[in-house]
Amino acid sequence: MRKKIVAGNWKMNKSYSEGLSLFSEVLNMVKDEIRGEQAVVVCAPYIHLNALSALAKESNQVFVGAQNVHQEASGAYTGEISTEMLSSVGVEYVILGHSERRQYFGEDNALLAKKVDATLKNNLKPIFCIGETLGERESGQHFNIIKSQLAEATFHLSAEDFSKIVIAYEPVWAIGTGVTASSEQAQEIHAFIRKEIAAKYGTEVAEDITILYGGSCNPKNAGELFAQKDIDGGLIGGASLKSRDFIDIVKVLNS
Numbered sequence: 640m641r642k643k644i645v646a647g648n649w650k651m652n653k654s655y656s657e658g659l660s661l662f663s664e665v666l667n668m669v670k671d672e673i674r675g676e677q678a679v680v681v682c683a684p685y686i687h688l689n690a691l692s693a694l695a696k697e698s699n700q701v702f703v704g705a706q707n708v709h710q711e712a713s714g715a716y717t718g719e720i721s722t723e724m725l726s727s728v729g730v731e732y733v734i735l736g737h738s739e740r741r742q743y744f745g746e747d748n749a750l751l752a753k754k755v756d757a758t759l760k761n762n763l764k765p766i767f768c769i770g771e772t773l774g775e776r777e778s779g780q781h782f783n784i785i786k787s788q789l790a791e792a793t794f795h796l797s798a799e800d801f802s803k804i805v806i807a808y809e810p811v812w813a814i815g816t817g818v819t820a821s822s823e824q825a826q827e828i829h830a831f832i833r834k835e836i837a838a839k840y841g842t843e844v845a846e847d848i849t850i851l852y853g854g855s856c857n858p859k860n861a862g863e864l865f866a867q868k869d870i871d872g873g874l875i876g877g878a879s880l881k882s883r884d885f886i887d888i889v890k891v892l893n894s
């Protein structure tokens with residue numbers, strides 16, 4: 640049975656003390672809300688990771704993730720953080736390929752393939768983001784874009800390694816805009832992603848992969864989105880910054 644996940648992406652928000660309070664609230668509230676094959680992941684800025692991992696230690700269903708990582712193991716890369724450093728403070732997940740990293744920091748599929756390798760090598764799980772822009776959707780290129788983002792950055796992996804990845808479909812036009820993909824639009828792409836994975840790695844691998852939806856997901860629309868056959872939870876930006884909203888989305892996994 641594939642894992643259901645609600646992951647929060649705090650982006651560049653929250654001071655150290657604000658982050659600690661938010662995470663403590665989430666930990667407290669989440670305790671009674673998650674079941675067996677479910678996980679909550681909080682992807683916070685680097686400065687929070689050590690403290691949050693220590694707080695999450697007791698929980699086997701709440702995990703801490705980073706929002707990016709460098710592809711090299713160590714060296715003269717001023718300002719960067721390696722996978723080994725993340726592992727050393729108990730981080731378990733890393734968001735890779737977020738559209739903001741692609742757009743503002745020039746990350747392309749070739750670079751992301753290296754980041755995926757470095758991440759898996761250190762036993763961290765990538766939450767690998769893919770998604771089309773509005774222009775790409777309007778010109779009917781969305782399936783091709785999704786396919787190339789997926790294939791160019793992850794299809795070099797063995798089936799065993801690929802199985803450790805979480806995919807997040809995040810249409811760029813829905814991120815932070817308040818415009819959500821309809822549940823039909825999201826399901827259509829999720830089914831397409833699963834089909835592409837099945838063609839490459841077989842049905843068993845495809846059926847086991849967790850595919851999250853991201854883009855203006857909130858407590859009101861999460862129910863309909865998560866009810867879709869191929870949507871296994873969400874990657875939540877804005878709504879992960881308020882503990883109540885985030886937990887209300889986590890609760891949807893059980894409804």
Ligand code: PGA
Binds near residue numbers: 855
């Ligand atoms: P949003 O962000 O929920 O604020 O749209 C989602 C994301 O960027 O992961």
